[in-house]
Amino acid sequence: MSATPITKLPAASTGTGDSRQEEPEGNALLTLDHVTKAFTGKDGSPLEILHPTTLNIGHGERIAIVGPSGSGKSTLLSLLGTLDMPTSGTLRYDGENVAAMGERRRSELRAERIGFVFQQFHLIATVSALENVMTGLQYTDLPRRERRERAAEALEQVGLGERLHHRPSQLSGGEQQRVAIARALAKQPDIIFADEPTGALDTDTGHAIIELLLRAADQGASLVVVTHDPNIAARFPRRLHIQDGMVTELDEGGVRHA
Ligand SMILES: Nc1ncnc2c1ncn2[C@@H]1O[C@H](COP(=O)(O)OP(=O)(O)OP(=O)(O)O)[C@@H](O)[C@H]1O
Ligand SMILES: [Mg+2]
Numbered sequence: 001m002s003a004t005p006i007t008k009l010p011a012a013s014t015g016t017g018d019s020r021q022e023e024p025e026g027n028a029l030l031t032l033d034h035v036t037k038a039f040t041g042k043d044g045s046p047l048e049i050l051h052p053t054t055l056n057i058g059h060g061e062r063i064a065i066v067g068p069s070g071s072g073k074s075t076l077l078s079l080l081g082t083l084d085m086p087t088s089g090t091l092r093y094d095g096e097n098v099a100a101m102g103e104r105r106r107s108e109l110r111a112e113r114i115g116f117v118f119q120q121f122h123l124i125a126t127v128s129a130l131e132n133v134m135t136g137l138q139y140t141d142l143p144r145r146e147r148r149e150r151a152a153e154a155l156e157q158v159g160l161g162e163r164l165h166h167r168p169s170q171l172s173g174g175e176q177q178r179v180a181i182a183r184a185l186a187k188q189p190d191i192i193f194a195d196e197p198t199g200a201l202d203t204d205t206g207h208a209i210i211e212l213l214l215r216a217a218d219q220g221a222s223l224v225v226v227t228h229d230p231n232i233a234a235r236f237p238r239r240l241h242i243q244d245g246m247v248t249e250l251d252e253g254g255v256r257h258a
Helices: 017-022 073-080 103-113 129-135 144-157 173-185 203-217
Strands: 028-040 046-058 062-066 088-093 114-118 191-195 222-226 238-243 246-250
Touching: 028 073, 046 073, 046 088, 046 222, 046 246, 062 073, 073 191, 073 222, 103 114, 114 173, 129 144, 129 173, 144 173, 173 191, 173 203, 191 203, 203 222
Parallel strands: 062 222, 062 238, 114 191, 191 222
Antiparallel strands: 028 046, 028 088, 238 246
């Protein structure tokens, strides 16, 4: 037993309480150390959209990000997913400083280890579900046959084993989002980022999509979902709230903590 309880560490960190105490950051998949993001305002001066943010995301952790429109949720997700770079501070992925990686290494990281799911599905309209999922693997060096097998397995996993050859227009919105989730899962990613994945779906379909993401993450991936829906956020063991670029942790009762 450790003498000092550490309550804010990722729930899914491996090891005993003692080892967590020694190397909490070493166990995290993503660490942010005073990370900020600024854009150039209309008058040309810098506008800080994300204020200094320090947090860890553990392996296998499930996190919901909530907050009003324009508060910085997608901005934070882009930084976490290495799609955009911090203006200041340090972002580490598995201990490696993302700013020091170079764009090529970052694209490899995204292609091979990070899954993305968006509100508008972002599927290719002219090809089948199977080929859409295979595009998620196109930058890996897996042979085509294996990409095809993995894609079919991922579609099976999201309940679309009977729809491999349907095009997006032949699928419902919920099914299209399942294809997008299968595309993320086929990589067997370290982490899945989903920005309002239920935003274009009705309530019941949206909830089914969240349950699917949570189940998929059971296989070991971390999961970070942006949502406006408090009922969806309540399904996540950890919730972050953003308002005007300030990130706080919500406790079980929904109270904010700095
Ligand atoms: N590339 C950019 N250049 C300038 N300002 C930007 C840029 N991207 C985002 N912003 C601004 O940053 C703020 C946060 O935007 P962001 O998209 O992160 O909000 P959000 O919380 O995801 O909102 P929503 O719930 O509407 O999706 C907004 O004021 C937005 O206008
Ligand atoms: Mg957004």
